[in-house]
Structure formats: C-alpha cells, structure tokens
Amino acid sequence: MVAATTAAQSSEIFVCVGEDGQKVFQNTGNSRNCKRMDVQPILTVPAARLPAGKSAVQPVMEQRATASPASFPRVDGDTQRSRDGDRRRILEDELRGEEERLAKLKTDFNNGEPERRGDERNFAVYRERTQRLHDDIARTENNVRALLRELSLLKTQ
Incomplete structure (x- = not known):
C-alpha cells in the first residue's frame, strides 16, 4: 500500500x-x-461483495432496437452497399498483408531456431531476436484472427 x-x-x-x-x-x-500538469491520483475502489449464491453475471434480455429520430440522416441502400463493399475490400487487403507478414515471420523463425546473423555473436542477442520473432508471430496471428472475425461480421451481399 x-x-x-x-x-x-x-x-x-x-x-x-x-x-x-x-x-x-x-x-x-x-x-x-x-x-x-496537475494530475489527480487515480483511486480504485474494490468491487462490492455479493451474497452467497448470487452471480455477478445477469441474463441478457433481448432489447428492442430504438428507432432513429426523424431528423437523423439516412443513407440509401446503394450507398450503404458501396460502403460495405469498400470495407470488405479494405479488410481483405489488410488480411492478405498480415498473412504474408505471418508467412515471412514463420520462415524467419524457423521453428524456434532462426538463422544466426553476423551481429549475433552473443547468445543473449540471438535469444532476444528469437523472442521478438515469437512475439511478432503471436501478435500477427491475433491480427489475422481479428480480421477474420471482422470479415465474418460483415453482411453478405
């Protein structure tokens, strides 16, 4: 404390x-x-304790979508389909780039034994680069999964 x-x-x-x-x-x-800057310290408050047998997770009730106000600007169907198509193309391009990057990283990683470079005479430097490659692979795999999830949420045309 x-x-x-x-x-x-x-x-x-x-x-x-x-x-x-x-x-x-x-x-x-x-x-x-x-x-x-005059920054106030961040205060944290512990969560309230629940009585025995009670769950913090409450069932989600289906809620009816609220209608947009009459003054809210509307987009016609063709414009929205065009925007959706553009979004799909952008996501597919990003996915393709991430998959290419992932393939290159995996080739460089060589199953945990990347080829040593001339500047890596010290084993610690080699190990750091190996760890960076491993972290980059994990991050890129997460990016690929996120892009695939976004693509799956798009409306089919």
Missing part, C-alpha cells in the same frame, strides 16, 4: 511544446517549453 501511494505521488507529467509546435507528454520537464 505504501509503495502504491509513493509511486502515485512521485509520478509527474509534463506537457512540452516542441519546435514544430506539437505537444509531447513526458515524465521529465527538461526543457523550458515544459509545464507540469
């Missing part, structure tokens, strides 16, 4: 304006273009 409050008290956030005019948020205010 003491460590958590100490960490919250010692963290400072500075807003710095770069030479190009963009704002950058940092934990150090080294330049004269930085101003310290």
